[in-house]
Amino acid sequence: MRIPLGSALVASALLLGTAAQAQTCTNRGQLDDAYCDENKDLVADVPAKTRDPSVLVFAYTPVEDPAVYENAFRPFTEYLSKCTGKRVVYYPVQSNSAEIEAMRSGRLHVAGFSTGPVGFAVNMAGAVPFAGKGTEKGIEGYHLIVLVKASSPYQKLSDLKGKRVAHTSPSSNSGGLAPKALFPDQGLKPGEDYQILFSGGHDKSALGVNSGDYDAAPVASDVFERMVARGDLKAENFRIIYRSERFPSSGFAYAHDLKPELAEKIKQCFYDFRFPSQMVKDFEGDDRFAPITYLKDWAVVRKVAEDSGTPFNKAAYQKELAREAEAAKKKAEGAKKP
Template sequence: MNLSRKVFPGILPSVTLTASALLAGFSAQAFGDCERGSLDAKYCDENGDMVADLPADESEWVNPDTLIFAYTPVEDPAIYSDIWQPFIDHLSEVTGKDVRFFAVQSNAAQVEAMRSGRLHVAGFSTGPTPFAVNLAGAVPFALMGSDSGQFGYSLQVYTHVDSDIHEITDLKGKRVAHTSPTSNSGNQAPRALFPEMGVVPGDDYEITFSGSHDQS
């Protein structure tokens, strides 16, 4: 935990790369009774691996000529389009398909695009990943990391340099901007970690949502 004097939880979201059910080869279909765990009624999970199974009927599988890739919503999508170009080129080479970058405006829009079959491969932030898996049939296959093999990110709390907030417990009685309900570093992690540090978000301080890390 890094408490900086310069307040909002959460920066630098870790990103999980997922392929939709479509890339894995199937279209969403309404299943009857089957084991599905927490997955939406569109999917089955007979093998218990917590991700959607392929339909038994191979006629339901799809093989799009063009793959659509989207990165988690950011303030300037054009910059990230350039950053992801080497990955897009590689994906095109190994699949033999045209791959196009699609800029999404929100986590919800990204999940819905994959659920509807308009998005095939995506970099999801940590928080929305379970929603993508359960609601859109996403299958995580990679986590961003460094060349040294390290991965992860930090949860940081910021406050104004002239404020009277010096420790985590000083957040009591204050109003704190979390980023969005589905964000891990911006909401879920503070709710899980702060109580051990003496502060219960929502009880000890008022939570407001900024909408995104950039807006915070």
């Protein structure tokens, strides 16, 4: 294939820029080679060349059907457009890795990432977390809860040995990493005492337990509560047999290479916004975006990832990509069958 001269020059410049950064960067931590962290705040530093896009692309973690959140965030995306003076487009991502890859490639500028994937977004895509949903008291939190049907015989985690237990995805905190770190102390080892089944989402896990496809599922408490509030599920149909300590909820981040003035404007727009009544209802009482830092607010999540043997590094991320590719392949093959 012939590569146009302009494209070749751009590619060469990018490679040279990356090589130069690799030689001059004295601290990178777990960040990908494309990024540097000289000030040691664990997120990518602002590069020499920055961007000021005319259109801002915004996304939110696909913990449920993306259409649910596109509607829920519409009052904010409309405000963000007026506040920044730029058109804002909502990008409905279908998976955690798709959202991370979109920011990594430069197609996504501002996004809310689920708790676990925040770490991969920071290290693999240069995301800079700066806000979380919350109230005047600070950012919201949630618990890892394990759902079983109320009619089932399961009363504690050790009762799930050999049963059908659904995780959401390997990179999810409550739906993947935290169970590996926390369940063994309760007498249950994921991957050993039961085969891990992946549902693809917290809502899918909860619906699967309700329908009998799974015997149990670890999910984020806030997602379950939203589903009950919307009438998607009836709380009385479930029993919660485990509840963890509190974790921070989704983190909002901007791409590290945005023009600093634009990044500061986006941050201020988030902090100044107050949720209208419908958004307060949709997000269980949260009424604003509160400031966060990855260094401080995600310390407990990083510890869970390390303790579970799945740190937020390139090797773990590549495994996540491979797993999702295999799942997509099987889904496509299944769709072809008559």
